[in-house]
Amino acid sequence: GENVEQHPSTLSVQEGDSAVIKCTYSDSASNYFPWYKQELGKRPQLIIDIRSNVGEKKDQRIAVTLNKTAKHFSLHITETQPEDSAVYFCAANAGGTSYGKLTFGQGTILTVHP
Amino acid sequence: GAVVSQHPSWVICKSGTSVKIECRSLDFQATTMFWYRQFPKQSLMLMATSNEGSKATYEQGVEKDKFLINHASLTLSTLTVTSAHPEDSSFYICSEGRASTEAFFGQGTRLTVV
Numbered sequence: 001g002e003n004v005e006q007h008p009s010t011l012s013v014q015e016g017d018s019a020v021i022k023c024t025y026s027d028s029a030s031n032y033f034p035w036y037k038q039e040l041g042k043r044p045q046l047i048i049d050i051r052s053n054v055g056e057k058k059d060q061r062i063a064v065t066l067n068k069t070a071k072h073f074s075l076h077i078t079e080t081q082p083e084d085s086a087v088y089f090c091a092a093n094a095g096g097t098s099y100g101k102l103t104f105g106q107g108t109i110l111t112v113h114p
Numbered sequence: 115g116a117v118v119s120q121h122p123s124w125v126i127c128k129s130g131t132s133v134k135i136e137c138r139s140l141d142f143q144a145t146t147m148f149w150y151r152q153f154p155k156q157s158l159m160l161m162a163t164s165n166e167g168s169k170a171t172y173e174q175g176v177e178k179d180k181f182l183i184n185h186a187s188l189t190l191s192t193l194t195v196t197s198a199h200p201e202d203s204s205f206y207i208c209s210e211g212r213a214s215t216e217a218f219f220g221q222g223t224r225l226t227v228v
Contacts, residue, residue: 001174032214034216034217041205041222041224042221042222043207043219043220043221043222044158044207044219046216046217049216089157089158094160098146098148098211098212098213099211099212099213099214099215099216099217100146100147100148100209100210100211100212100217100218101148101160101163101211102148102158102160102209102217103160104157104158104159105157106156106157107156107157
């Protein structure tokens with residue numbers, strides 16, 4: 001089955017700096033790669049996603065890149081703000097099936113210091 | 115607004131009792147829904163795929179006799195944790211299984227077994 005590895009597990013940055021979180025996946029059939037932000041005790045919140053027919057996608061301060069050959073994708077947050085502090089998860093859909101059947105990375109605790 | 119409604123949001127039960135968690139799709143006829151479990155400070159792990167009108171498909175290592183899933187209608191899937199024990203205490207969350215759009219998660223259920 002799909003295996004998703006996420007690094008780093010913790011990331012501390014100063015306000016205004018950039019943050020990068022990286023993930024690798026194992027199933028070459030995966031074709032959907034979402035990124036989630038999760039606050040304690042709440043559901044994951046989709047912040048950006050990318051499909052396998054696209055190499056990069058950007059939404060304001062957030063961007064995601066995908067390298068299908070190397071099977072890795074990354075989240076880039078620019079101009080970080082304290083409210084960006086949260087746990088971030090990458091995910092990939094298993095076997096290229098439903099976008100709801102997801103394998104998650106281990107998570108990254110992002111702390112943005114004012 | 116929310117497209118997936120999950121209840122209850124939290125529940126405390128005694129060891130040995132059973133607990134039912136409901137997941138309702140509010141705007142979509144979901145033939146497939148997914149159940150995840152998240153232990154404290156860990157990632158979301160897929161437990162099972164709930165299939166409307168047929169048996170659920172369980173991930174490796176998940177006891178199907180302990181975690182009973184019923185998907186009797188296109189808008190409702192239920193997860194029953196039978197004979198709950200303290201080690202079953204976790205955050206349980208469901209999602210819709212749409213083919214090619216983002217996954218919509220329920221609010222999650224915090225289960226505490228005492």
